[in-house]
Amino acid sequence: MLTKFQARNIKLPARLRRLSELAYNLWFSWNDSALSLFSRIDPVLWNQYQHNPVRLLTEIDPAVLEKRAQDSGFLKTMDAVLNEYDEYMAASTWFSQQYPQHTRQAIAYFSAEFGFHESLPIYSGGLGVLAGDHCKSASDLGIPLAGIGLLYKKGYFNQKLDGHGAQFAESVSYDFDKLPIIPAYVPAENGAAPGEELYVTVAVADREVRLKVWQVQVGRNPVYLLDADLEVNSPWDRELTAQLYGGNQDTRIAQEILLGVGGVKALRALGLPTGAYHINEGHAAFLAFERIREQLDKGLPFHVALEIIRASTVFTTHTPVPAGHDAFPMAMFDYYFSRLFHDYAQHREAFRQLGYDQGKNAFNMTYLAMNAAALRNGVSKLHGHVSREMFRAFHGDIDVREVPIGHITNGIHLPTWLAPELKELYSRFLPGTWTLNQANPDLWEKINLIPDESLWSVHKSLKEKLVLHARANLREHRRRNSMTAERIEEVREYLNPDALTIGFARRFATYKRANLIFGDLDRLDRLVNDPERPVQFLFAGKAHPADHPGQELIREIYRVSQMDRFRGKVVLLENYDMNLARYLVQGVDVWLNNPRRPYEASGTSGEKAAMNGVINFSVLDGWWEEGYDGTNGWSIEANNEADFETQERENTESIYRVLEEEIVPLYYSESGVPSPWVKRMKRSIVTLAPMYNTDRMVMDYTNVTYVPSLQRTQHFVANEHEEATKVADYKRFIRENWHHVRIVEVNDGGTVQNAEKEVTATVKFGPVWYKDTAVEILYYEERPGGWEPVLVPMEPARELEERTVLYRARIPGHLKHGAHFSVRVHPVSANFIRRFELPLLTSL
Structure with missing residues (x-):
């Protein structure tokens, strides 16, 4: 572990004292035994409190806890869970075995959002959930990674749909005392009094913003979150960490300054020896400014300082379109860094050039990240190619294949997303250490030993759980919108657990084309209302409050779902979060994904589905372009060289043709256990599970980026930065004389x-x-x-x-x-x- 974790002590009976420690470590969120233990205390409150153990233990009637403290069965289970937790925390790890010389050097992982669990709702979607999964696998592998982010008091938003399908963004203000987070404390070696909470100050334009540092413990590793909601700050500044992706460009640039500059300051105040820095998307790229400033204060020239920062920085881009990269008008940028430019006037132009986009006269955060990071990558093979194309001009007149942007394909944290019932089934047939060796393809071949009946039985039970959860979601929507008792009760007949069930759940951005299946409603009618071979569709997802076309997609899906011929067979669920996502990726039969190629950088929802035996049906974009082999799912085809209108028409036709001619006949090929279908389920698991998990992904980051960065940085700073100075001087000389x-x-x-x-x-x-x-x-x-x-x-x-x-x-x-x-x-x-x-x- 990087730091000693001081969990808050919730007032509990003495025998239950260690439940407090367990509640404040998000290890509970990916360990079914811990989740089951907390649920056992009070199942109703556990669900009502969004599976938040801190709130559960804080607000539950003390008499219930006293009763559990006398329950020998509960205590036996609790002791077993705590023993499992203790063994996890003390175990030897992959990283300690592979790189023992680097175990005391932290890798700082900066991200604007983290999606760990529904009990800590500071994420909006894929980027945050990926960051959360990254941190969990880093803990599992023993990689000394420390996350840096912002603590959003109002999170993202809760989605409510009215009786016409219009989305309303419900703002929620969270009580930090009832979340699984604690204040970070000033290290004792800094002469601080015991329990002194940690604060840092960041210059934002002509003022200073004070930030409180909070800590989330994710297994073995900490994640530090910065909070500006302090009385000492102005009302405007207090709102800077209020909401994820809220406000205007002024809010955005200020948030990114707090994240990048404030994050580095927090690491220094914590005394954390940091050897490498990972910028997860461009939001955090201002960390380079603070790190360069530190080197300037040591007396190093700017070009040498930049070389040291580059050597130790990794940048991952997630955005496949130019418009998705943050860029700020130069006048705005100059204003927000006026303090820095006053104090370091001689370097003002050098700082500006690190992100200057001449064509737009704007400061581009991705340009800054690329200039500050020696190692850069996209998040799938295709996205790596798209990124090289997109930033070829940035790199001069070199062949697009040689643009120095690689790729590390995204994965998912298997213990978080795999259904407990399937974990139990897999454990009966896979080697005992399979969860520690997820990236081993040979291990996954054992899936073929599982009897078809066993896999199908578990899958059917998961689908039944999904149907019950979906009906509860629909009933709550209708109750809240004051619909009649008859309309509420009819939901009990919605969705058939025996019907072929297709899921589509993700952020409702227009390029994801959630409404593509509605291109031919008569054909859809024939599919869902076939008396012998019915098909049903479940949709879920949020649109950004400012994304009106995305919200219109939601209304369109809702309108179709309310048509008589589709009622109960095309269903839209509200308030998509990690909890609802688990039900969907574990319970549907087919995962539908039809983005406009190549706008899906990677996508991970299909990876989550694949681990659970759900078969992917997708456009060959993102991860599926490399994951699909012709036998482990289905592809949605189109001429990728054609215009978008033609591609859309061809994609729609492909969806219907494959459903009618391949997917539906295969699902209904045999009564009872459909062995041909189960065979494809197994093929999907065997071919995709070893590749598309975050253990493999984080090991790739470690081997390809983190350790090389640590080693290169050590080399560069040795002997009073001798090598860094040589490289920086060499580059400057070459640039100045290359015209010869x-x-x-x-x-x-x-x-x-x-x-x-x-x-x-x-x-x-x-x-x-x-x-x-x-x-x-x-x-x-x-x-x-x-x-x-x-x-x-x-x-x-x-x-x-x-x-x-x-x-x-x-x-x-x-x-x-x-x-x-x-x-x-x-x-x-x-x-x-x-x-x-x-x-x-x-x-x-």
Whole structure:
């Protein structure tokens, strides 16, 4: 663990004292034994309080707790859960075994939102839930990760639908004393009095904002959340951490300053030795400003300070469209950093250039993140390609394949999202350590040993639970909207547990095209009302309060659901959250996903469904583009080169054709246990579970980004920043003198021998040393996957006059310069972590 965790002491009977510790560690949220234990105290209150153990233990009648303290059965179960918890906290871990030398260096993970559990509602959707899953797997693997975020007093919003399907955003103000969080405390070694709460101060424009630091314990690791709702702050500043993604651009830039700058200040105040920093989307990129300022105060030049920050920073982009990247008018940016620019006037322009978008005259947060991070990645293979395309111009005149943005495909935290009933079933057939080795494909092959009857029986029970929960959701919606008793009671007949059930649940953004299935209502009618092979659809999701087209999608789905021919067979559920998500991804038969390609960066809801034996039916976008193999689900097809209108028409036709010709016949292929369907369920689990879990994802981040960053940073700061200074000086020299580098001549007239010929190139370098460059021939070769680039290194043959060098190489004899190949020169260094870390290129 990174820090000692001081859980609050809830007043409990002595025998139940450790329940307080358990309630304040979100370990409970992904361990079924702990969840069951808290539910056992009072099942009704447990559900009423959104599975919040802190509120349960705080507000329950003390007499109930006294009764549980005398209940030998309850105490035996509690002791078993606490023993499980203690063993988890003390166990040897993957990270401690693989990287024992780095266990005392924290990786700081910055994110604007975290979705851990419904009891701590400070998330809006996929980005936050992914961040929460990331932190949980980091704990499971023993990675010393500390999260940094904001504590939103009003969370996101509760969604209420009126009697016409209009969305109302219900604001909720949370009592932090009844959430599973505690104040962070000033470390005792700083001379603080015991229990002294931690605060930091951040300059925002011409004033200072004071932030209280709170701590969430996520298994072995802490997450620190910053709270501006303090009396010392102005009313406007107190609202900065009121709501996630609320307010205007002034609110947004101020929030991002608090997150980035305040987060670094919190780490310093906590005395946490931090070796690497992960920017999870551009919201937190201002952390680079604070870290550069720290280095400037040590006396380092700006360009050296930047090099140290780059070496230790990882950036993950989640947005596949340019409009989704935060950018602020330069006048606004200058105003909010007026204090910084006053104190460091000589570096004002250098700070501004880190995020300056000349085309829009705006400060772009993604530009800042890319300039501040040596390692960058998208969140799926396709999204990595889209990101390289999107930011090619940012990296100069290099081939899109060589833009230094990689990819690490998202996953999901299996213990959080896998149904308890399936965990129990899997444990009967998978090796005993399967939960600790989720990324092992061989292990998952054992799923095929599960009898079809057993898997189908569990799936049927999960679907029945979903149907009951969905009916309760619909009844509450109708009751709240004062509908008649008859309208409320008719819900009891909605949804058939035996019918093929298709789920669609996610944020209602227009590019996700939730209404695509409604492109042919008569065809939909025939599907849902087939007396022998009925199909039913469940929809759920929120639209941002400012997203009016997204809200119109909700109204459209609601209108269709109220038509007589679709009533009870097309259903819209309100207030989509992590709790409702679990019911859906565990209980439907098919998970439908039809975004406009390639706007789905990754998507993770389908991954959650797949672990539970739910079969995906999706556009080949995001994670499904690489996960689909033709046997583990279905694809929604279209000509990806066509215009969006044509793609939409083809996608709609594909949805109906595959449903009518493949999915429905397979589901109803056999009475009783549909073995062909179960076979595909198993194929989905076996092929997708080992790849699309966050254990694999976080191990990838550790191996590919975190540990290399830790090692590179140690190298850079050793001997009074000697290596960082060399690299920074080298880059500055190369940038200033690269215009001297030019290819004078290319000669490809050599004699062809054995189908090859010699090519020579004469390169003039000016003040640049020729050994600090790579000279290459680039041509393209047709392969099964398309035309692929081929690079042939050229070797220096001899030095000529005036810092000019003759190079030679051999290539296929039919290639002609200009028509088939080019020669290029670019800078290289053994200290570059990526080939085009310095994206300068001269070609002919």
